Amino acid sequence: MVVRSTRDESETSTTLEIEVPAEDVERTYNAILRSFAERASMPGFRRGHVPQHLVVQRFAGQIREEVLERLLPGAVSSAIEEKNLVVLGSPRVGDLEWSPPGPIRFSAHLDLKPVVDPGEYRGIPVEDVSVEPSAQEVEAVLDRIRESHAEFHPIEGRPAEAGDYAVADIAGRFVEILEPGQNPRTFRDEKITLEVGHSDSMPEINEALTGARPGETRPFRKTFSDEFPNENFRGKTVDYEVTLVALKEKRLPPLDDEFARAVAGTGPADLHPPSAESLREKVRANLRSEKEAGRRRKFRHDILGTILSKTAIPTPGVLVESELNASLSEYARYLAANGVDAKEVEWEKVKQDARPGAERRVREYLALDAIARREEIAITDTELEAEIKRAAARRGVETSELRERLAKNGGLEALRDEMRLSRTLDLLISSARVLPSMPAADRG
Numbered sequence: 001m002v003v004r005s006t007r008d009e010s011e012t013s014t015t016l017e018i019e020v021p022a023e024d025v026e027r028t029y030n031a032i033l034r035s036f037a038e039r040a041s042m043p044g045f046r047r048g049h050v051p052q053h054l055v056v057q058r059f060a061g062q063i064r065e066e067v068l069e070r071l072l073p074g075a076v077s078s079a080i081e082e083k084n085l086v087v088l089g090s091p092r093v094g095d096l097e098w099s100p101p102g103p104i105r106f107s108a109h110l111d112l113k114p115v116v117d118p119g120e121y122r123g124i125p126v127e128d129v130s131v132e133p134s135a136q137e138v139e140a141v142l143d144r145i146r147e148s149h150a151e152f153h154p155i156e157g158r159p160a161e162a163g164d165y166a167v168a169d170i171a172g173r174f175v176e177i178l179e180p181g182q183n184p185r186t187f188r189d190e191k192i193t194l195e196v197g198h199s200d201s202m203p204e205i206n207e208a209l210t211g212a213r214p215g216e217t218r219p220f221r222k223t224f225s226d227e228f229p230n231e232n233f234r235g236k237t238v239d240y241e242v243t244l245v246a247l248k249e250k251r252l253p254p255l256d257d258e259f260a261r262a263v264a265g266t267g268p269a270d271l272h273p274p275s276a277e278s279l280r281e282k283v284r285a286n287l288r289s290e291k292e293a294g295r296r297r298k299f300r301h302d303i304l305g306t307i308l309s310k311t312a313i314p315t316p317g318v319l320v321e322s323e324l325n326a327s328l329s330e331y332a333r334y335l336a337a338n339g340v341d342a343k344e345v346e347w348e349k350v351k352q353d354a355r356p357g358a359e360r361r362v363r364e365y366l367a368l369d370a371i372a373r374r375e376e377i378a379i380t381d382t383e384l385e386a387e388i389k390r391a392a393a394r395r396g397v398e399t400s401e402l403r404e405r406l407a408k409n410g411g412l413e414a415l416r417d418e419m420r421l422s423r424t425l426d427l428l429i430s431s432a433r434v435l436p437s438m439p440a441a442d443r444g
Helices: 022-039 052-083 135-148 203-209 257-264 276-310 317-337 347-375 381-395 399-408 411-430
Strands: 002-010 013-020 087-098 104-112 125-127 151-154 165-175 186-195 217-223 237-251 433-435
Touching: 002 052, 013 052, 022 052, 052 087, 052 104, 087 317, 125 276, 135 276, 165 203, 203 217, 203 237, 257 276, 276 347, 276 411, 317 347, 347 411, 381 399, 381 411, 399 411
Parallel strands: 125 433
Antiparallel strands: 002 013, 013 104, 087 104, 151 237, 165 186, 165 237, 217 237
8 A cells, every 4th residue: 555645635634645556456356356256157167167257257347346345445544544644434535546457546535633732721710609509499399399299179159360270172263264165264172271360371361261150151352463483373363262161279288298208109107208308308419419510511611611712623524514413313302302393494594503512512522532632541441331330220221231232333432432531521620720609790
């Protein structure tokens, strides 16, 4: 293999002009030709006794492909090693020239990981944030837990008031000019539960429900604006009928030991039954863990932001596109989970809006990778195996099953790299200069 020339196109891409010498080509060509000849079967000849010139005529294309498949990957790998390049993704081969059995000449376009100098990264100042939950935050979570265990009781003897919960049937008919024989468009939602007076409901529905008694139907007409988000109703007029089926009030359970046991799914006979205070402490601990994770994310963002502001790091297109595709796939899954039709999304605009974030994440990765290399941070096989065991326990699967699954798609090395970068971040955080948090009024 000979690298005839190198053409650097940018800091993150280069093209190598490579030649495989004729003697190497001829040796490989003859070996493959013999293999075909030994297996060839043609009318009038015994297997393995077909003349070579007939084998060449019959299998010329297949022989050519096999020669290229055998020689080109090795030639590219040798060229990369000779030039001491760190390549991203797969090389792209082009400009192939070959007249058998002469030399093979071709170009290999390579995406490169840029050489990054992260500069000084120890002692970066970051503003601290408190990880201790406030009493109001704890109470807010406890209230949400109580809300999830609320009971609804019938209201009798009075009409609906704001704050009541109405079970209602809502029917509508579009007001529009119809062609002969055309039926009006209608819709009907039955037994839907609404909080009377809630801001999420249409004001007209709230007005119709207020003062109504179960069994009562109230009509109203509504014309939607030309800017209304739902195109089915945009600019349309609809005649509504709202029927109050039932009226209920929501009762929250008291925050006592019995409620704590209900939340935990235990009874008073348990050795250490939960109490209201233990539930409060569990909520406080969970909030503290969330705040500690948020503090780490803030430190990561601020520290890396400082490094990126002082260091020019080019963004290889192949990494940016990979990050973009991963983000778009995640967004598509989010849309599907929320019942949104992906065909209604302007994907080009979404991709354009997502690009700056993808480029930032690529630059962060390259900075962390450069620091890890300088600090010689590495993850041993023992540490990797321990993390696989922890991950398997969290997912409720066997360690061997998860390890096999990761091994199939390169996940083992991806996990090792993730652990390596996480450890690098630990170094940056532990060496940062943490400043006291500023009062909100002083931030301006």
